[in-house]
Amino acid sequence: MRDDHLSDQELVLAADGELSFHRERHLAGCPSCRARRLELEDAAALLKRYGGSLPAASPARARLRLQLAEMAEQPAAGPFSPGAWRMALASGLALIGAWALLTFHPVQRARAFEVPSPRLTPGAARTVDREALCNSALPKNQVAPAGLRERVFQAYGIAHPDPAKYEVDYLITPALGGADDIRNLWPQPYLSTVWNARVKDELEDRLRDLVCGGRLDLAEAQRDISTDWIAAYKKYFQTDQPVR
Amino acid sequence: MAAQPAVELEPRGSALAEEIVALFDQWREPLLRYLASLGLPIPDGEEIVQEVFLALFQHLRRGGGRANLRGWVFRVAHNLGLKRRRRQPRAASVEWSWLCDPAPGPEEQCLKNETDRRVQAVLRALPEQDRRCLILRAEGLRYREIAGALAMSLGAVSMSLARSLARMARAAER
Numbered sequence: 001m002r003d004d005h006l007s008d009q010e011l012v013l014a015a016d017g018e019l020s021f022h023r024e025r026h027l028a029g030c031p032s033c034r035a036r037r038l039e040l041e042d043a044a045a046l047l048k049r050y051g052g053s054l055p056a057a058s059p060a061r062a063r064l065r066l067q068l069a070e071m072a073e074q075p076a077a078g079p080f081s082p083g084a085w086r087m088a089l090a091s092g093l094a095l096i097g098a099w100a101l102l103t104f105h106p107v108q109r110a111r112a113f114e115v116p117s118p119r120l121t122p123g124a125a126r127t128v129d130r131e132a133l134c135n136s137a138l139p140k141n142q143v144a145p146a147g148l149r150e151r152v153f154q155a156y157g158i159a160h161p162d163p164a165k166y167e168v169d170y171l172i173t174p175a176l177g178g179a180d181d182i183r184n185l186w187p188q189p190y191l192s193t194v195w196n197a198r199v200k201d202e203l204e205d206r207l208r209d210l211v212c213g214g215r216l217d218l219a220e221a222q223r224d225i226s227t228d229w230i231a232a233y234k235k236y237f238q239t240d241q242p243v244r
Numbered sequence: 245m246a247a248q249p250a251v252e253l254e255p256r257g258s259a260l261a262e263e264i265v266a267l268f269d270q271w272r273e274p275l276l277r278y279l280a281s282l283g284l285p286i287p288d289g290e291e292i293v294q295e296v297f298l299a300l301f302q303h304l305r306r307g308g309g310r311a312n313l314r315g316w317v318f319r320v321a322h323n324l325g326l327k328r329r330r331r332q333p334r335a336a337s338v339e340w341s342w343l344c345d346p347a348p349g350p351e352e353q354c355l356k357n358e359t360d361r362r363v364q365a366v367l368r369a370l371p372e373q374d375r376r377c378l379i380l381r382a383e384g385l386r387y388r389e390i391a392g393a394l395a396m397s398l399g400a401v402s403m404s405l406a407r408s409l410a411r412m413a414r415a416a417e418r
Contacts, residue, residue, distance in 0.1 A: 042416070054286065057269065061269065063294060067294070067298055071301060
């Protein structure tokens with residue numbers, strides 16, 4: 001029966017051994033399905049990998065080794081640190097953990113970091129004047145040093161940060177003179193929310209344009225974005241919702 | 245004789261660090277190609293790959309899961325790549341060079357026949373997520389790894405690939 005034949009999706013799955021025994025048996029005995037499988041495999045063979053030349057790995061490998069050596073010297077972060085107080089704290093932490101599990105759904109927790117804690121992340125800026133900042137090349141998505149990122153996660157009580165879920169971001173972007181300082185960093189969730197990293201990027205670009213165009217004082221831009229970046233967005237875009 | 249590490253690592257972290265470096269050697273190029281397919285210049289890709297493997301070190305050091313590790317690594321790279329892409333203009337035409345043969349030469353030579361041109365037209369017309377699935381498959385990732393990398397279900401990955409390959413097969417036939 002035609003209905004017994006494998007779909008393209010099943011034929012694709014067969015390449016990774018993801019078919020059930022029953023369907024595998026059908027495939028083995030069906031010339032029509034095998035022919036279709038060959039067609040799809042021929043199509044897959046048309047795909048070739050990126051063909052440009054890539055730089056040698058050795059400089060990047062050496063840099064990675066150095067950074068790993070630096071990280072290996074630091075104690076591994078975790079919910080507990082070694083010490084006599086560890087056991088005494090354990091029960092208290094367990095209670096707090098249970099409370100947090102009951103209180104913070106993952107989405108709620110992610111939303112909790114849409115804006116940073118004013119106590120932990122009030123913002124910090126380098127000493128730089130407007131002209132120098134605007135004449136310098138725009139720092140492209142600068143990444144905070146690894147050790148600093150680790151401390152940020154600890155400060156925010158994220159014991160096992162999953163890099164697939166969080167990014168440590170600057171409150172005052174380096175493009176506006178923001179500093180590599182733990183007071184200027186917070187764990188921003190990738191989880192899509194209304195006020196997410198993309199929206200903040202738009203604000204950063206707008207503020208830099210205004211500052212470098214002489215229409216906004218640099219100190220005022222730094223103050224606005226560090227006090228409440230969402231309020232700053234609403235103020236500078238004159239909207240209650242992200243424009244895009 | 246194997247080359248000595250440039251830096252002596254502390255005993256507890258050294259074995260893990262060596263494992264990370266071995267994985268770096270294995271996955272760096274596929275990661276760079278994938279990041280290039282997102283439109284990122286190679287130097288930016290190199291920075292992201294560094295971040296990815298430092299994150300992997302921390303993840304494993306805390307006893308993080310090892311199941312589908314390659315999917316995890318590509319997922320972190322994917323997230324960081326998209327984040328960086330938002331902040332800079334899209335690099336011109338990098339995305340399509342993955343269709344070319346590995347032999348050096350101008351891109352035009354890659355499109356050496358009518359079939360290649362038709363297939364490229366199909367690829368251009370695909371939704372971005374379908375293209376990403378294809379690119380990761382071309383890099384040798386298993387379906388479950390692609391699912392992990394792009395936060396999709398196994399069924400969604402296989403459906404996407406089946407749809408794309410069927411279109412490519414039709415284009416190649418014409």
